[in-house]
Amino acid sequence: MGTDETPISSRSGIDWAGYQHAALLFYVHDSEPSTAGTPSATHAAVVDIVVLDGEREGTKLHDVTVPRVIESQLKSRRGGMVLGRLYQAGSKDNQQAPFILNAADEAAKALARACLARNHEGLF
Numbered sequence: 451m452g453t454d455e456t457p458i459s460s461r462s463g464i465d466w467a468g469y470q471h472a473a474l475l476f477y478v479h480d481s482e483p484s485t486a487g488t489p490s491a492t493h494a495a496v497v498d499i500v501v502l503d504g505e506r507e508g509t510k511l512h513d514v515t516v517p518r519v520i521e522s523q524l525k526s527r528r529g530g531m532v533l534g535r536l537y538q539a540g541s542k543d544n545q546q547a548p549f550i551l552n553a554a555d556e557a558a559k560a561l562a563r564a565c566l567a568r569n570h571e572g573l574f
Contacts, residue, residue, distance in 0.1 A: 464514065466549045469536050472504035473558035474551070475565065476516075476532040477573075478524050495521045495528075500573060502561040519548040533562045 477498045499511040516524065519539070524532055534551035535558060541547035554562070566573065 464511065466517065466536065467538070469501060469504070469506060470538060470549075471535060472506065473502040473533070473535055473554065473561050475500045475502055475562050475573075476524060476527075476534075476551075478527045478530060478532060495524045497524065500565065502558065502565055517549050520551050523551050533558060 478495055479498065495516055497514050497516060499514055501507055501509040501511075515521075523534075532551070533554040535554060537550055537552050538547045539550045
């Protein structure tokens with residue numbers, strides 16, 4: 451089944467393509483200053499993730515700083531959980547398409563309910 455992975459570099463340390471189409475359960479626990487280095491730098495969402503299905507089912511990722519588009523989807527959920535499926539959006543010319551979190555389908559919701567029931571405490 452799954453493993454625990456703790457990424458070294460939050461933004462660039464995870465191969466997000468390896469999680470594409472997987473149902474992911476995020477716990478948005480805080481924010482940290484962005485590494486942009488500009489005076490107007492924002493705070494990046496820091497999350498823990500449980501992979502609910504796919505090749506990496508059961509994997510837990512801790513203290514992850516997510517890609518910017520996903521960050522914008524999660525930032526209002528600080529202290530809460532978010533469920534969705536990871537996809538790659540359309541790309542512009544000569545640019546890599548960003549990863550996005552799509553709304554969870556019924557299968558993902560059922561997986562999340564089962565996961566939460568099994569792991570009432572200590573999921574993250």
